[in-house]
Amino acid sequence: MLTVHHLENSRSQRILWLLEELEVPYEVRHYKRDPQTMLAPPALKKVHPLGKSPVVTDGLGQVLAESGAIIETLVERYGQGRLAPPAGTPAFDRYRYWLHYAEGSAMPPLLLKLVFDRVESSKMPFFVKPIAKAIAGKVKRSFISPQLTTHLDFMEGELSMRPWFAGDAFSAADIQMSFPLEAAASRGGLDGSRPRLMDWLARIHARPAYERALERGGPFKIG
Numbered sequence: 001m002l003t004v005h006h007l008e009n010s011r012s013q014r015i016l017w018l019l020e021e022l023e024v025p026y027e028v029r030h031y032k033r034d035p036q037t038m039l040a041p042p043a044l045k046k047v048h049p050l051g052k053s054p055v056v057t058d059g060l061g062q063v064l065a066e067s068g069a070i071i072e073t074l075v076e077r078y079g080q081g082r083l084a085p086p087a088g089t090p091a092f093d094r095y096r097y098w099l100h101y102a103e104g105s106a107m108p109p110l111l112l113k114l115v116f117d118r119v120e121s122s123k124m125p126f127f128v129k130p131i132a133k134a135i136a137g138k139v140k141r142s143f144i145s146p147q148l149t150t151h152l153d154f155m156e157g158e159l160s161m162r163p164w165f166a167g168d169a170f171s172a173a174d175i176q177m178s179f180p181l182e183a184a185a186s187r188g189g190l191d192g193s194r195p196r197l198m199d200w201l202a203r204i205h206a207r208p209a210y211e212r213a214l215e216r217g218g219p220f221k222i223g
Contacts, residue, residue: 002026005047005055007040008033009221011067011179012054016217018071018175020209022078028216068099068176075172083172091167098165098173106155106180109147110188116140117187148188152197155181159196170207178204179222186222 004019006012006028019026031041031053045051048065056064056074064070075084085091116136124132155177158165166173181201184190192198204210214220 001059003029003057003059005029005031005044005053005057006217007031007044007053008218010040010053013213013217013220014067014175014179015054015056015070015074016213017178017210018074018083018172020212020216021083021172021175021207022074024074024078030218067179068103071099071172071176079172083170083175085166085169085171091169095166095171095173099176102176102180106151106177107183109144109151110180110183113140113144113148113187116144145189148184152184152188152190152194156194156196159200164200174200174204183222 002019002024004012004015004026006016008031016026016028031044033039034041040051040053042051044053044055047057048055048063050065052065054065054067054070056070058064064073075082085095116139119136120133122132162168164170164174165177181190181197185198185201190197
C-alpha cells in the first residue's frame with residue numbers, strides 16, 4: 001500500500017489527485033506546518049532527509065520524493081496508458097516539458113514573490129523597515145513582476161493552441177502544472193485578464209478526482 005506523506009497546503013496535494021485519477025489505493029499521513037515559520041515539521045525528516053513533502057513510501061522500503069519524479073514513476077507504474085501521451089509523439093514531448101517546466105521555470109518567480117512579500121510585511125525595527133520595503137519593492141517591480149508576466153503570457157498562449165498542456169487530452173502534466181497556477185491565482189497576478197488559464201483552473205477543479213483528493217487531503221489553500 002502506498003502512503004502519501006501529505007503536508008497541508010503543499011505540493012503533495014497533486015500526488016493525492018494523481019492517485020485518485022489513477023484509482024490506486026493509498027493511505028494519507030497528515031503533517032501540519034509550523035504556525036510561526038510555515039515550514040514542514042521535523043517528523044518529515046524521518047521519512048526523507050530533506051524533510052519536505054511530497055514523499056511517497058510503498059511499504060517495501062522505497063521512498064519517492066520530488067513531485068515530478070513521483071508523478072512520472074506513478075504514471076509509469078500504474079497508468080497503463082492513462083495520463084501520458086504515447087512515447088515518441090509530439091504530445092509526449094510537450095508532456096515531459098511541462099512536467100519539468102512547472103518546478104524548473106514557473107515556480108521560482110512565485111517563490112521569490114512570496115519571500116519578498118513577507119519581507120515587506122515582516123516585523124522589524126522601525127528604522128529598518130522603510131529600507132527593507134524599498135529594496136523588496138524594487139526587486140518585485142524590476143524583476144519578479146516582469147518574470148511573472150512573461151510566464152503567464154507564455155502559458156496563456158500555449159492554451160490558445162490546445163485545451164490541455166500536453167495536447168487534446170488531460171494528462172499528468174496538467175496535474176503537475178496545477179500548483180504553480182493555483183499559486184499564481186493566489187499571489188502571482190493570475191486573473192480574468194488571462195481567460196484560458198482561468199478556464200483551465202475551473203476545469204481541473206471540476207474533475208471528480210480533484211474533489212476526492214481534497215476530501216482525503218483536507219482544506220487546500222495557497223497563501
